[in-house]
Amino acid sequence: MSTHRTNIPNSLNEHWMPFSANRDFKKNPRLITGAKGVYLKTHEGNTLIDASSGLFCNPLGHGREEIAEAVSKQLRELDFVLPFNQGFGGSFELATRIAKNTPDDLNKIFYTICGSTAVDSAIKIAMAYHTSKGNKKKFRFVGRDRGYHGMNIGGLSVGGFNNYKEMCKSILMPGVQHMRHTFLPEHKFIEGQPDTGAEIADDLETIANKFEGEIAACIVEPIAGSTGTLIPPKGYLNKLRKICDKHEILLIFDEVITGWGRTGSAFAAQEFGVTPDLMTMAKATTNGVVPMGVVAARDGIYESIVNAAPDGAIELFHGYTYSGIPVAVAAALAVQDIFEKEDIFKRVKEMSPYFQDALHSLKDLDCVESIRGYGMMGGVDIRMKDKPGKAGFQIYKASYANGVNFKATADALVLAPPYICEKKHIDEIFDKLRKSIIQYMKQ
Ligand SMILES: Cc1ncc(COP(=O)(O)O)c(C=O)c1O
Numbered sequence: 001m002s003t004h005r006t007n008i009p010n011s012l013n014e015h016w017m018p019f020s021a022n023r024d025f026k027k028n029p030r031l032i033t034g035a036k037g038v039y040l041k042t043h044e045g046n047t048l049i050d051a052s053s054g055l056f057c058n059p060l061g062h063g064r065e066e067i068a069e070a071v072s073k074q075l076r077e078l079d080f081v082l083p084f085n086q087g088f089g090g091s092f093e094l095a096t097r098i099a100k101n102t103p104d105d106l107n108k109i110f111y112t113i114c115g116s117t118a119v120d121s122a123i124k125i126a127m128a129y130h131t132s133k134g135n136k137k138k139f140r141f142v143g144r145d146r147g148y149h150g151m152n153i154g155g156l157s158v159g160g161f162n163n164y165k166e167m168c169k170s171i172l173m174p175g176v177q178h179m180r181h182t183f184l185p186e187h188k189f190i191e192g193q194p195d196t197g198a199e200i201a202d203d204l205e206t207i208a209n210k211f212e213g214e215i216a217a218c219i220v221e222p223i224a225g226s227t228g229t230l231i232p233p234k235g236y237l238n239k240l241r242k243i244c245d246k247h248e249i250l251l252i253f254d255e256v257i258t259g260w261g262r263t264g265s266a267f268a269a270q271e272f273g274v275t276p277d278l279m280t281m282a283k284a285t286t287n288g289v290v291p292m293g294v295v296a297a298r299d300g301i302y303e304s305i306v307n308a309a310p311d312g313a314i315e316l317f318h319g320y321t322y323s324g325i326p327v328a329v330a331a332a333l334a335v336q337d338i339f340e341k342e343d344i345f346k347r348v349k350e351m352s353p354y355f356q357d358a359l360h361s362l363k364d365l366d367c368v369e370s371i372r373g374y375g376m377m378g379g380v381d382i383r384m385k386d387k388p389g390k391a392g393f394q395i396y397k398a399s400y401a402n403g404v405n406f407k408a409t410a411d412a413l414v415l416a417p418p419y420i421c422e423k424k425h426i427d428e429i430f431d432k433l434r435k436s437i438i439q440y441m442k443q
Contacts, residue, residue, distance in 0.1 A: 029043070035063055036062055038418050048403050050062070050418060052415060053417060056284065061420045074330035083319065090329040098296065099296070101266040103267060105298050111292065111320075113292070114282050114291050114293045115149075115256035118294060119219070119254060119280055123158070126250045129304055130250075141173065141177075142249075143158030143178050144219075144220050145179070146161070146183070147161075147227070150256075157173035184197050187372065189370065193231050193233060198233045200236065201236050201239035204244070217251070218240060218251055222271075225258065226409055228379035231373070253274075253276035257283065258271075258377075260283075262416065267279065278295060280296075287338075289331050356378070360373070365434070365438070379415070381412050388410050388411060391440070392412060395408065395436055399433060399436040402435055413433075
């Protein structure tokens with residue numbers, strides 16, 4: 001009999017856990033044995049409220065019957081299709097439905113496996129676009145400090161977490177430049193978009209002038225998520241757009257976290273009124289239950305690449321075995337149905353002020369250094385203790401013990417509850433979080 005259903009495995013030794021303190025975990029394991037709605041069950045029989053939608057993955061809550069049904073039906077009817085030069089109806093239907101939600105003419109939908117592969121695909125599409133225009137000099141990409149774009153080499157290169165890059169710095173993409181991040185000292189407890197800081201976008205102008213004609217694309221998360229929710233200053237994204245237009249630089253929005261309603265609009269692009277040329281998404285696309293990533297491209301980008309290739313030839317030498325596999329498509333279509341039926345983005349808009357008030361109520365706690373938030377996402381910086389990350393990890397563990405689950409990046413607590421949360425759930429999250437922070441302060 002398969003052992004993967006037992007609550008406590010016989011051995012914890014063989015599974016090398018990703019992004020984890022393996023030795024610490026194996027001494028004190030935290031196993032999740034079940035999930036329904038906004039709650040998780042632990043192997044010790046405790047209940048946790050999910051304050052981070054898994055990892056920004058499950059905004060519709062856990063254990064959605066409609067998604068489970070769609071996935072299981074799909075597996076029985078058609079489990080796999082060779083994705084190159086053949087297909088099945090579902091992936092085309094899903095592309096049409098995604099394109100209805102993306103802004104303006106971002107109507108061409110390229111499937112990948114996850115957020116990292118979406119970012120690396122967007123980088124390649126940008127290169128293919130400039131090549132199709134005969135622009136072979138453009139090879140540089142611009143990212144931003146504190147940006148996170150996944151763990152593949154492209155995303156790592158444009159990302160702005162230096163400690164993640166250290167071990168492979170000799171094999172990163174050449175020519176990448178970074179802008180400064182947008183978090184200024186005066187933004188510490190601001191609700192929503194800061195009024196100051198739009199001029200930081202001029203970093204792109206400086207880089208574009210220095211490397212005139214060489215910049216292929218600039219990639220940013222509209223709200224930097226993994227780094228602890230850095231909200232773009234008013235006018236900042238518009239400025240980036242203008243500079244990109246002036247220098248024929250493609251603008252890529254990485255909406256792996258902000259996509260599918262987190263801000264209250266389908267995408268942050270619409271929320272902030274700025275249309276990129278390429279947009280990545282993943283996570284909530286399938287409510288996190290089957291891996292899937294997506295790149296949405298402007299019609300003109302697709303046409304330029306496709307028309308540059310000889311008739312009958314493959315136009316873009318790129319794709320994955322699991323690009324748009326039936327089971328991921330089935331989950332994503334079920335998610336689209338729920339978004340529409342439950343008018344989910346409107347719900348986020350309505351619940352956001354309550355969430356934001358609760359988030360900012362932590363301001364009085366002595367060790368809280370900064371709070372930022374937008375829509376149904378928030379970041380809380382805890383004052384560093386001894387070394388970076390220790391405070392965040394300790395509060396995360398105390399919170400787990402007190403019944404609330406979320407992710408900490410270094411000393412930033414990253415909060416992003418499911419959209420289906422009711423006010424009482426938000427109260428529960430912040431009551432438990434406050435208790436955990438106070439406990440930590442007394443240690
Ligand atoms: C903005 C952004 N881009 C890319 C990724 C990478 O996604 P994945 O872990 O699915 O590869 C993430 C993951 O958190 C992300 O937040």
